[in-house]
Amino acid sequence: MSVIFFLVAALTVAGGLAAVLFKNTVHCALAVTVAFAGLALLFLSLDAQFAGFAQVLVYIGAVAILVVFAILLTRGSETPQSGVFSKSWFTGLVIAAGIFAVLGWAVMQSAHALPQQAAAPAVTVHDIGVALVGRYVLPLEIVALLLTAATIGAVIVALHEKERTQ
Amino acid sequence: MADKLDQIFILLRDWLIHFLPAALRPFAAVVLGVVAIVCVFPGLFALTTVFERKGLGRMQNRLGPNRVGPFGFFQPVADGIKSLTKEDIVPLSADAVVHFLAPLVLVVAVFMGFAVLPLGRNMVLVDMDAGLLFFFAMGASTEVSIFMAGWSSRNKYSILGAMRAIAQMISYEVPLLLSSVTVVMITGSLSLTKIVEAQNHYTGVFPNWYVFTPWGFASFLMFAIAATAETNRTPFDLPEGESELVAGYFTEYSGFKFALFFLGEYLGMFSISGLGATLFLGGWSAPFSFLTWVPSWIWFFSKDMAAIFIFIWMRGTLPRLRQDQLMNFAWKFVLPFTLLNLLVTALWRFMDGGWLRWVVCSAILAGAYVLMGRTGMARKNYGPRSYRYAE
Amino acid sequence: MLGEGIVKGMLETAKNFAGSFVSEERLTTVEYPEQRVPTAENARVFPFLVYDGPDWEAGLRCVACQICEKECPPKCIYIEKSKDKKPDYVGKPQIYPARFDIDISVCMSCQICVEVCPFEAIKMNTEFELATDDRFGGLLLDRRQLAESNEYYHRIHPTEAAEVDARLAEEKAKAEAKAKAAAEAAAAKAAAAAAAPKAEAPKPGAPKSDPSGAEGD
Numbered sequence: 224m225s226v227i228f229f230l231v232a233a234l235t236v237a238g239g240l241a242a243v244l245f246k247n248t249v250h251c252a253l254a255v256t257v258a259f260a261g262l263a264l265l266f267l268s269l270d271a272q273f274a275g276f277a278q279v280l281v282y283i284g285a286v287a288i289l290v291v292f293a294i295l296l297t298r299g300s301e302t303p304q305s306g307v308f309s310k311s312w313f314t315g316l317v318i319a320a321g322i323f324a325v326l327g328w329a330v331m332q333s334a335h336a337l338p339q340q341a342a343a344p345a346v347t348v349h350d351i352g353v354a355l356v357g358r359y360v361l362p363l364e365i366v367a368l369l370l371t372a373a374t375i376g377a378v379i380v381a382l383h384e385k386e387r388t389q
Numbered sequence: 390m391a392d393k394l395d396q397i398f399i400l401l402r403d404w405l406i407h408f409l410p411a412a413l414r415p416f417a418a419v420v421l422g423v424v425a426i427v428c429v430f431p432g433l434f435a436l437t438t439v440f441e442r443k444g445l446g447r448m449q450n451r452l453g454p455n456r457v458g459p460f461g462f463f464q465p466v467a468d469g470i471k472s473l474t475k476e477d478i479v480p481l482s483a484d485a486v487v488h489f490l491a492p493l494v495l496v497v498a499v500f501m502g503f504a505v506l507p508l509g510r511n512m513v514l515v516d517m518d519a520g521l522l523f524f525f526a527m528g529a530s531t532e533v534s535i536f537m538a539g540w541s542s543r544n545k546y547s548i549l550g551a552m553r554a555i556a557q558m559i560s561y562e563v564p565l566l567l568s569s570v571t572v573v574m575i576t577g578s579l580s581l582t583k584i585v586e587a588q589n590h591y592t593g594v595f596p597n598w599y600v601f602t603p604w605g606f607a608s609f610l611m612f613a614i615a616a617t618a619e620t621n622r623t624p625f626d627l628p629e630g631e632s633e634l635v636a637g638y639f640t641e642y643s644g645f646k647f648a649l650f651f652l653g654e655y656l657g658m659f660s661i662s663g664l665g666a667t668l669f670l671g672g673w674s675a676p677f678s679f680l681t682w683v684p685s686w687i688w689f690f691s692k693d694m695a696a697i698f699i700f701i702w703m704r705g706t707l708p709r710l711r712q713d714q715l716m717n718f719a720w721k722f723v724l725p726f727t728l729l730n731l732l733v734t735a736l737w738r739f740m741d742g743g744w745l746r747w748v749v750c751s752a753i754l755a756g757a758y759v760l761m762g763r764t765g766m767a768r769k770n771y772g773p774r775s776y777r778y779a780e
Numbered sequence: 781m782l783g784e785g786i787v788k789g790m791l792e793t794a795k796n797f798a799g800s801f802v803s804e805e806r807l808t809t810v811e812y813p814e815q816r817v818p819t820a821e822n823a824r825v826f827p828f829l830v831y832d833g834p835d836w837e838a839g840l841r842c843v844a845c846q847i848c849e850k851e852c853p854p855k856c857i858y859i860e861k862s863k864d865k866k867p868d869y870v871g872k873p874q875i876y877p878a879r880f881d882i883d884i885s886v887c888m889s890c891q892i893c894v895e896v897c898p899f900e901a902i903k904m905n906t907e908f909e910l911a912t913d914d915r916f917g918g919l920l921l922d923r924r925q926l927a928e929s930n931e932y933y934h935r936i937h938p939t940e941a942a943e944v945d946a947r948l949a950e951e952k953a954k955a956e957a958k959a960k961a962a963a964e965a966a967a968a969k970a971a972a973a974a975a976a977p978k979a980e981a982p983k984p985g986a987p988k989s990d991p992s993g994a995e996g997d
Contacts, residue, residue, distance in 0.1 A: 279529065283526075450807055
């Protein structure tokens with residue numbers, strides 16, 4: 224548990240908190256981008272280079288932009304009239320605590336299973352690539368199918384609007 | 390002797406850090422490398438601004454700036470002083486924090502990209518296994534900064550310019566990555582140093598650069614087009630076109646922040662030209678086998694500056710593309726062509742060497758280029774207009 | 781084929797770039813004020829007054845007829861006549877302008893004053909670098925500033941000046957011829973009158989012959 228871990232973790236948690244506490248929705252989106260960057264740094268500190276850079280490339284480069292576009296193209300960029308906290312905050316708190324408990328229990332269980340000072344396996348990009356097209360080719364193809372469906376859906380939605388304006 | 394000249398910066402760095410205790414040496418080595426990058430590339434940026442203005446002037450039958458310094462080469466000093474002393478105006482309704490952070494994020498993201506470029510033999514700041522991926526990750530981060538700049542200005546034109554710029558950058562990012570992936574396929578590694586080393590061989594006099602293969606040439610073309618679009622250069626500079634959108638997403642920036650945006654844009658140009666040189670033009674390797682005595686960093690920077698000159702040349706020649714023409718071009722021509730190129734590269738890899746694979750691959754690519762050029766980019770035949778009420 | 785136009789365009793700009801170092805046609809910049817484009821012969825900016833000979837006051841052709849003042853559309857000319865006379869190019873005493881001011885901030889360079897002047901006294905100058913920081917009198921030229929020699933006129937408008945000079949010389953020759961003829965006639969008359977009046981007393985007030993005789997005063 225080094226200093227770097229605590230710093231990056233603090234950054235991520237701060238980003239996440241800011242994402243729910245800010246009033247302006249675009250500020251929230253930018254704060255969640257900071258949280259993504261913190262996650263990428265965590266991956267890098269664990270020497271998972273591919274995962275870290277893919278996190279930056281996909282989440283910050285694409286997902287954050289998508290979130291921002293979605294906010295701007297709808298009316299989310301206006302400052303909300305009422306406060307940021309919803310009325311059923313107690314239920315939300317209970318649910319969040321429950322999820323945290325389950326995840327914490329799962330992590331703690333697996334921490335028992337691993338030896339304390341195990342050397343981190345050196346997973347190169349080559350290994351990831353071999354695994355993706357070898358053992359995990361079916362999930363890869365299903366994800367590709369999903370993305371194709373999403374693309375076709377987007378095209379159809381856009382086409383439909385064009386017909387209406389004609 | 391030639392070897393010493395080639396490694397002169399490494400030798401200099403090693404000599405400098407010997408003055409420090411052993412514990413600090415790795416840290417100091419990296420810091421020296423960072424300082425070198427931060428000094429060299431903005432200096433090149435300053436030179437490029439004056440080259441661009443004079444080059445564009447000559448192409449347009451006029452002189453460029455020629456009053457400040459010999460033949461105008463101290464013009465960037467004058468420009469720098471001007472941008473430092475200008476008043477920094479932030480609009481009252483602008484989002485102050487985001488407005489301030491946007492140029493910072495841009496400059497930081499762009500500078501990070503230089504960390505993995507092999508500037509010469511053994512001259513890469515951080516030799517990462519996934520170096521190429523890191524470079525593209527940093528390139529993707531610049532889009533966030535453009536959005537921040539455009540949105541925080543609370544200005545219609547800024548946000549329009551930012552939206553257009555982001556749409557353009559996202560559209561051209563996929564062809565950019567796909568054309569780089571062909572290089573990765575053939576080399577077998579994402580590390581930029583390994584890619585350069587794979588190209589550093591000579592058949593006779595000629596080098597084994599990837600650009601001299603059919604798939605490499607096609608990839609290089611598509612990479613160049615996508616790189617021009619990523620850095621918002623003409624003909625893809627609609628987001629910052631002065632006559633269209635005032636200055637697009639940096640309308641509300643003045644003084645040094647504007648200079649930082651300008652710096653970020655030009656540095657992006659340098660880094661992506663550097664990447665193109667590394668991936669396709671052999672990085673720091675010499676063009677002919679009898680020229681290997683010239684230091685490697687000279688070759689890298691020559692290729693970089695040649696690419697910059699071509700950028701300037703295109704700016705002087707081509708008119709601006711409209712937003713819909715730009716997007717059509719990306720999705721209907723460049724992307725399908727890069728996908729096909731990926732298949733052709735795989736074909737190249739699995740066919741045995743010899744003249745057959747040259748002929749087959751070249752034929753497929755040339756035929757696809759002509760076909761897609763005719764169908765994908767077909768112009769709608771607009772007939773003469775008819776006015777319902779005016780006649 | 782896709783991309784052909786781009787290549788042609790880039791070749792053209794490359795020709796421009798390379799040609800701008802060697803040929804005049806590919807680099808048309810004239811670095812004013814170190815280099816200047818020579819003005820055309822029939823360029824016109826603001827009027828000036830022509831004088832013949834070395835002395836600008838004595839040789840000034842303008843006779844203050846005020847035709848240009850009356851014809852000037854924006855009324856930028858202001859003339860005050862003198863009280864005395866001086867002889868003009870054919871020797872006849874004429875009045876001259878004591879004041880001749882042109883306000884060049886008003887003048888619209890229409891050249892009407894030049895067209896109507898009967899004495900070829902006012903012509904168009906080609907000097908345009910007249911900017912001044914004196915807002916109140918800097919653009920009001922008086923007759924000293926407006927007077928330029930005939931040699932200057934020849935330099936800026938050679939063909940026109942040659943024509944004007946030819947015309948004036950012709951007029952002068954005609955006037956002299958007429959004067960000579962009148963002088964001879966007067967001399968003959970005087971001789972006849974001197975021969976005849978042995979009987980008559982010499983009458984004072986013999987009709988003085990008019991030396992110019994050409995135009996009525």
